[in-house]
Structures are given as structure tokens and as C-alpha cells.
Amino acid sequence: MLVKNERNSDIEKLISRSYRLFETGNFLEAQGVLNEAYTLDFENEEIKSALRACGFWQQRVLSLESLAGDGPRGDYLRRQWNHYVSRYKTGFNHPLDEGSARLKRWVHEKALEHYRRQSAMSTDSEALLQAGRCLKALGRYEESISTFEEALRSAGKEDARILADLADTYAIIGESKAAKVLMREALFLGASKIDLKEIASPLFRRLIDRLSEIRDVNGADFIEWLPVYGAVWSVFDVKRELTAVEYGKLKQTIYALKSEIADGDRNGCLTPRLINLFIRLIDHYQSSGVDRSVIEEALINIKLLSPSVYREYFE
Numbered sequence: 001m002l003v004k005n006e007r008n009s010d011i012e013k014l015i016s017r018s019y020r021l022f023e024t025g026n027f028l029e030a031q032g033v034l035n036e037a038y039t040l041d042f043e044n045e046e047i048k049s050a051l052r053a054c055g056f057w058q059q060r061v062l063s064l065e066s067l068a069g070d071g072p073r074g075d076y077l078r079r080q081w082n083h084y085v086s087r088y089k090t091g092f093n094h095p096l097d098e099g100s101a102r103l104k105r106w107v108h109e110k111a112l113e114h115y116r117r118q119s120a121m122s123t124d125s126e127a128l129l130q131a132g133r134c135l136k137a138l139g140r141y142e143e144s145i146s147t148f149e150e151a152l153r154s155a156g157k158e159d160a161r162i163l164a165d166l167a168d169t170y171a172i173i174g175e176s177k178a179a180k181v182l183m184r185e186a187l188f189l190g191a192s193k194i195d196l197k198e199i200a201s202p203l204f205r206r207l208i209d210r211l212s213e214i215r216d217v218n219g220a221d222f223i224e225w226l227p228v229y230g231a232v233w234s235v236f237d238v239k240r241e242l243t244a245v246e247y248g249k250l251k252q253t254i255y256a257l258k259s260e261i262a263d264g265d266r267n268g269c270l271t272p273r274l275i276n277l278f279i280r281l282i283d284h285y286q287s288s289g290v291d292r293s294v295i296e297e298a299l300i301n302i303k304l305l306s307p308s309v310y311r312e313y314f315e
Contacts (some may be wrong), residue, residue, distance in 0.1 A: 125155035162189030171201035
């Protein structure tokens, strides 16, 4: 029994050592350590899964070296991480939680280095956005927020992707009011540009998951319905009055979209987009204290577009 306990202790030490090597990206040495552990227990599923993970990332390190440019290298690492989590790791017979957590830190620290070098060479809002995402994945939320704000200053104030990530990070740290305002703004400016896989906060994940129960998450129109049902289900319950310029642009956009939808809504995106515009218009009216008849006109338009949404939201 003592010999068996000593062997198990040795295996645990070797596995822990290999995980520390994962975090530094030293996969060749980690592979040697895991092979030593494997000779002690050929049936250990954690060792076998760790060896598979090690081989996966060692191959990616070799491929990374053949890429030119910091931006492409950072993108490659994040892309491969998503592939590892969503597809490759699902075939393991062990959850490999600690090993994958160490790998996550290495991948995102390494990608962050590349994005920071890229953004230092020029004013690159894309590199700053990706750097912010790496920081968010690493749990460094205050740095992430600062980086997203820098990306916004570089890209201009109306970048839906950056606003969505900034909103998501605020939600993670519990700043729900700012999160709701920013996410609603992002969805208004360009819902189709937002990558929902980048959204991690429980606040917004719950909304996405709930909507997926009634709408096809893979449909082109799914994300266009997100701000609509976010309002219907009182997630986006923070409202603001528009400026005169914003109000004028909103009215013009509504007019243009009504003309466009008159010719049909082939992929189903125009209907929720237009409903969202009317909801935004109603919020503005309610904040500015206009006559009720003006609000009723907007409500009639929503009822014509979707009687079910009208019933759930307004009746």
C-alpha cells in the first residue's frame, strides 16, 4: 500500500509540474514530464488527456513561429484557444480543469504580448480591442476596461464591437447600469457586428440563453432580436433621452428602414431591427415628456410589425 501511495504521490507531483510548464508555454519539457508519469500509470486518464493537450499546443507553437506579424499571431492564438475549448478538449476522457486553466493563462498572456506590440507600433483599435479581450479572459478587468476605452478613442465612439466588450466587462464587475447602457448602445449601432461568443458576463449570457429558447441562436436574425427582448424582459431597463442630433438620425433611419421592409424581409433581420428603433424612440419620448398621442403612433407601428412582441411588452 505504501508503494502504491508513493507512486500516486509521484504521479501527482509530475502532473502538477507539467501544468506549471503549460503556463510558461514549455510544452516539450511538459511532454517529457508527462511521459515519465505515464510510465508509472498507463491507465491514468488525466495523464493521457494532458499529453493530448500538450501535443495540440506544441504543434500550435510551431505553427505560430511561421506567422509574420504580431496581429496575426495574436489572432491565431485566440482562434486556436476557441478551437481547443469548443472541439478538441471535448474528446478528452478527463476534464483537465487545472491544466486547461494554466493553458488559458499562457495563451492569453502570449496573445496579449503580440497585441500590445502591434498597438504600440501604430494607433490600432483592432489590436487594442483584442488586447482588451485577452485581459478580460485573464480576469484583469480594470486593465481590460481601460484598454477598451483606449480602443474606443482610437476607433471613434460608435464601434459596436468595442462597446459590447466594454459593456460585458462592466457587467462582470457588477456595474450593471453602465453595462446595460453600453450594451444597448452597441446593439443599436450594429448588432450584427457583435460576436456573442465574446460575451461572458452572467447578466448578458442569461439573456442570450433565454432568447435561444424561443429563437434559433444560429439564425441571422437572432442577435437583432436581442435588444428587443432585452427591453421586453426588462434587462435593458436603463433609458436615456436622445440629443437633437441623435433624435433626427433615429427618425431618418426609421423612415429608411420602413421603406426597405416594404419590399420584404427575406432573412428576418429588418423586422426586429425596426422594432428596436421604435422602442428606442418610445424611450426617448417617455424621457422627454411628449404628448401620449406621439407614443401611441410608435406603438401602433410595433403592433403591426409583431403583435406578439406588442402583447408581451405593452399590454
